[in-house]
Amino acid sequence: MRGVYMPAMSMTENIGFPFMKMHGLGNDFVVVDARVQDIAITPALAQGIAHRQFGVGFDQLAVISNGAGDAHLTFYNADGSTSAACGNATRCIARHLMLETGKDALHLTTDRGDLYARDAGEGLTSVNMGQPQLDWQEIPLAEEMDTLELPIEGGPTATGMGNPHCTFFVEDADLIPLAEFGPRYEHHPLYPERTNVQVAHIVGPDHIRMRVWERGVGVTLASGSSSCATAVAAARRGLTGRRVRIDLDGGTLWIDWREDGVWMTGPTMHVFSGTLTAEFLDSLR
Structure with missing residues (x-):
């Protein structure tokens, strides 16, 4: 290496x-x-x-x-x-x-x-x-299942962006005690390689508020792959369109899920x- x-x-x-x-x-x-x-x-x-x-x-x-x-x-x-x-x-x-x-x-x-x-x-x-990974084997998950709504309390969505993600849509992302919530799901048995964990709520049809617990890191002010995964999950669930603004603790990213992949733009x-x-x-x- x-x-x-x-x-x-x-x-x-x-x-x-x-x-x-x-x-x-x-x-x-x-x-x-x-x-x-x-x-x-x-x-x-x-x-x-x-x-x-x-x-x-x-x-x-x-x-x-x-x-x-x-x-x-x-x-x-x-x-x-x-x-x-x-x-x-x-x-x-x-x-x-x-x-x-x-x-x-x-x-x-x-x-x-x-x-x-x-x-x-x-x-x-x-x-x-690149294109999101939506099949359970690609993410990967431990067993075959529908990745749109996992059999976990809160019904999160699983997405792969070259790393695994677990996105919870909640009423208010700012009220979730992320330091306690994140590690509980990072090590969930459905994710054999552990997972990044996001909590998000919908502000509008093209606007999401999201916070993130990163696998192997902890709470972070932002995450690009987590933002992509959350945008994909929201679009798949019909909560937003495929082009959204995501407000994170550290600032704003713009995500656009196109035919050629998920584009992420920011400073x-x-x-x-x-x-x-x-x-x-x-x-x-």
């Missing part, structure tokens, strides 16, 4: 590796560029960088490497597990690569598959997250660039 941690590195060499801190609506990322430096991200390293007191802090870590398109992206959760998709991180990195190359459209590859990004104007970046931010020291890296061995 390509990554940034070089086993031969020692404190006496006074060498670290560079990273970028980015966020999409407060959904924050550490991004490392492995196109010019070979690195191996281990679960221990990811967990160490993720720690908000002893490391840098992130919801996801993303690695940029060379790929069949403009770049390949690999994602890690704060608990060191991997994820095939991360929509907001993809948008952040796409914006970075557009500024780097001068391109206004990109072809990115991920474990989810080929993703296409473009400059949406006014500082916004769009990414096509990004490159907060700062830094270097992880050899001392810090050695402490994680």
Whole structure:
């Protein structure tokens, strides 16, 4: 696997590796560029960088490497597990690569598959997250069932966006104690790979309020793949159309489920660039 941690590195060499801190609506990322430096991200390293007191802090870590398109992206959760998709991180990195190359459209590859990004104007970046996975085996669920309404209290909808999602439509998303509610369903036996959990209510025919508990992370201010999954679930249930505004704790995303996939549009931010020291890296061995 390509990554940034070089086993031969020692404190006496006074060498670290560079990273970028980015966020999409407060959904924050550490991004490392492995196109010019070979690195191996281990679960221990990811967990160490993720720690908000002893490391840098992130919801996801993303690695940029060379790929069949403009770049390949690999994602890690704060608990060191991997994820095939991360929509907001993809948008952040796409914006970075557009500024780097001068391109206004990109072809990115991920474990989810080929993703296409473009400059949406006014500082916004769009990414096509691909078609949603609606069959129980693709999500995946533990057994065959209708994914529109699961046999779980509250009748949530299951959707795959390269990672599994469980969306509850409630009367008021802001009243749900998400820190208690989320882990109860992240580990539900119907989801053998665990799941992201969303609570959402319908504001209008093209407007949703949504909050998210991310698998392997916890409560986050936003989630791109969760926003896509919630928009798809709302459209399938006839609660909204296929083009919606989603208000999250960290801001707003616009989701458009088209014939070619689920497009997500929103702002990004490159907060700062830094270097992880050899001392810090050695402490994680």
